[in-house]
Amino acid sequence: MKTVIPVEGNDVLAAVRGFLKQLLERGGVEAVLAPMVTPAGAVTPALVSDAAALDAVDPLAPVMGLNAARVVGPVSIREPRGRIAVVLRPCEMRALVELVKLQQASLNDLVTVVIDCTGTYSVPDYDALRANGGVDRAALMAAMATGDLVPQDGFTFRDACEMCEKPHAVGADVMLELFGADLSAGIPVTLPDEMAQALGLSAAEGSGTRVQVVDKVVAARTKVRDARFAEIRQQMDAEGIEGVFASCVRCHNCMTTCPICYCKTCLFKSPIFDHEPIQFMNWARRKGAYRLPADTMLFHLTRLNHMVLSCIGCGVCSDACPADLPVARVFRAVGQQTQAVFEYEPGRDVTEPLPLITFTENEWTSVGEER
Amino acid sequence: MTDEQFEPKIVAFLCNWCTYTGADLAGTSRIQYPPNVRIIRLMCSGSVDPTYVLKALLDGADGVLIGGCHPGDCHYQSGNYKARRRIVALKEILKQAGLDEERVWLRWISASEGQRFADTVTQMTEALKAKGPNPMRQEWAV
Numbered sequence: 001m002k003t004v005i006p007v008e009g010n011d012v013l014a015a016v017r018g019f020l021k022q023l024l025e026r027g028g029v030e031a032v033l034a035p036m037v038t039p040a041g042a043v044t045p046a047l048v049s050d051a052a053a054l055d056a057v058d059p060l061a062p063v064m065g066l067n068a069a070r071v072v073g074p075v076s077i078r079e080p081r082g083r084i085a086v087v088l089r090p091c092e093m094r095a096l097v098e099l100v101k102l103q104q105a106s107l108n109d110l111v112t113v114v115i116d117c118t119g120t121y122s123v124p125d126y127d128a129l130r131a132n133g134g135v136d137r138a139a140l141m142a143a144m145a146t147g148d149l150v151p152q153d154g155f156t157f158r159d160a161c162e163m164c165e166k167p168h169a170v171g172a173d174v175m176l177e178l179f180g181a182d183l184s185a186g187i188p189v190t191l192p193d194e195m196a197q198a199l200g201l202s203a204a205e206g207s208g209t210r211v212q213v214v215d216k217v218v219a220a221r222t223k224v225r226d227a228r229f230a231e232i233r234q235q236m237d238a239e240g241i242e243g244v245f246a247s248c249v250r251c252h253n254c255m256t257t258c259p260i261c262y263c264k265t266c267l268f269k270s271p272i273f274d275h276e277p278i279q280f281m282n283w284a285r286r287k288g289a290y291r292l293p294a295d296t297m298l299f300h301l302t303r304l305n306h307m308v309l310s311c312i313g314c315g316v317c318s319d320a321c322p323a324d325l326p327v328a329r330v331f332r333a334v335g336q337q338t339q340a341v342f343e344y345e346p347g348r349d350v351t352e353p354l355p356l357i358t359f360t361e362n363e364w365t366s367v368g369e370e371r
Numbered sequence: 372m373t374d375e376q377f378e379p380k381i382v383a384f385l386c387n388w389c390t391y392t393g394a395d396l397a398g399t400s401r402i403q404y405p406p407n408v409r410i411i412r413l414m415c416s417g418s419v420d421p422t423y424v425l426k427a428l429l430d431g432a433d434g435v436l437i438g439g440c441h442p443g444d445c446h447y448q449s450g451n452y453k454a455r456r457r458i459v460a461l462k463e464i465l466k467q468a469g470l471d472e473e474r475v476w477l478r479w480i481s482a483s484e485g486q487r488f489a490d491t492v493t494q495m496t497e498a499l500k501a502k503g504p505n506p507m508r509q510e511w512a513v
């Protein structure tokens with residue numbers, strides 16, 4: 001059902017908090033998992049069971065340091081568990097869908113709440129903005145009406161957000177549809193009928209032009225995306241992927257922050273690469289010199305093979321990279337082509353099987369039969 | 372190194388039940404094929420992690436051959452169907468990453484196809500000779 005959450009005094013955040021409070025008090029959930037402002041002013045996901053504490057949640061804060069799908073896994077994966085409303089960005093929702101398929105999270109007992117995204121700043125940029133006069137939230141909220149979202153002077157949105165062509169809520173239980181809306185008049189929302197009933201909300205259409213605005217934003221972002229893909233592909237063609245990752249220091253931050261890389265038995269955390277000293281000597285002799293730590297390209301290429309079909313483009317890998325390498329651009333660009341081969345779109349549909357665990361007999365039938 | 376002297380090194384991951392047995396048959400039948408292949412026996416083509424292929428290529432193998440049972444004949448029912456998808460993905464990723472995906476061959480060769488195994492190794496050796504050495508042989512900074 002479609003309805004509108006009333007907004008008073010142009011305070012969109014207060015209206016979102018109020019809605020989440022209602023969910024907690026009357027919507028049949030026992031907790032809300034949402035970005036929350038710490039006493040120090042940082043924004044982090046928190047599992048909130050006390051309605052009063054919801055005054056400190058801030059799902060509209062334009063900052064992204066981690067992909068919250070990562071923390072939905074542990075609170076949802078097995079019974080007994082609470083019934084939780086999880087407030088996510090669109091890219092976090094897509095990651096959650098992939099994690100469910102990878103059996104690392106469960107949608108049972110979850111109410112997914114996804115909010116159209118304004119785009120986000122990196123953590124350092126967000127902190128710098130906070131320190132220097134603050135983040136202009138009102139401007140961002142007003143810009144959702146037209147989709148002309150611009151970062152504050154001297155700052156940029158995260159690279160992943162600048163090329164994000166899926167910033168709108170889809171496929172969630174509850175969707176806060178900010179795009180195209182005059183938010184001072186209210187927040188258009190789609191939610192299940194029973195929930196609307198429990199919250200005492202009656203059907204209402206937003207006055208907005210969401211579809212047109214989303215189309216416009218998607219078209220603009222797609223253009224940026226395609227230009228950046230072209231750039232990184234050119235670099236990979238010219239220098240190889242080893243050129244792109246030449247200054248990798250093998251901290252594994254990209255893997256640690258990746259919402260999809262969940263494996264507790266990851267090869268690269270195992271002792272399998274603790275070769276005998278003489279083995280390194282042999283390699284050094286064979287090639288004349290041998291990069292250490294060893295197997296850096298193997299690391300990146302293996303990660304591509306293991307997870308790129310599920311890469312949802314949140315970009316947290318790039319943010320976490322101390323060498324400032326374009327990890328997300330590489331993974332998104334390679335992902336796009338590889339996903340196309342399997343006609344797979346990560347995050348699209350929780351019932352769609354992961355490409356590498358399914359098959360049909362009548363596909364690629366000439367592969368392997370060459371004479 | 373001139374082309375005449377270049378002898379490619381092929382690392383072959385062969386499933387125990389079909390292709391490895393096919394290779395064995397080629398040997399016991401005394402079918403001639405080039406000595407360029409180093410065989411690693413696995414239980415099933417479905418147990419070939421892309422990492423194995425990548426490790427061989429990055430350390431300088433000139434080609435990697437993955438051999439399994441023909442579709443429908445996998446002893447674990449679906450291992451080769453899954454391998455097929457994995458190798459399709461691997462080759463696409465290699466291509467995207469600027470590496471030569473043609474150095475990776477997947478072939479279905481049954482236990483009775485000793486001749487097909489020998490032919491495959493012969494063809495692959497020739498193709499790799501035409502390509503020349505894997506540039507990764509020299510690259511230390513990978």
Ligand code: SF4
Pocket residue numbers: 064089090091092117118119120160161162164165166167168313314315
């Ligand atoms: S990648 Fe897209 S959905 Fe994710 S934070 Fe950026 S704009 Fe929002």
Ligand code: SF4
Pocket residue numbers: 245247248249250251252253254255317320321322323324325327
């Ligand atoms: S985060 Fe950057 S430096 Fe660290 S392993 Fe990943 S690519 Fe390499």
Ligand code: FES
Pocket residue numbers: 386387388389390414415416417438439440444445446447448450451
């Ligand atoms: S047993 Fe031969 S491919 Fe599976």
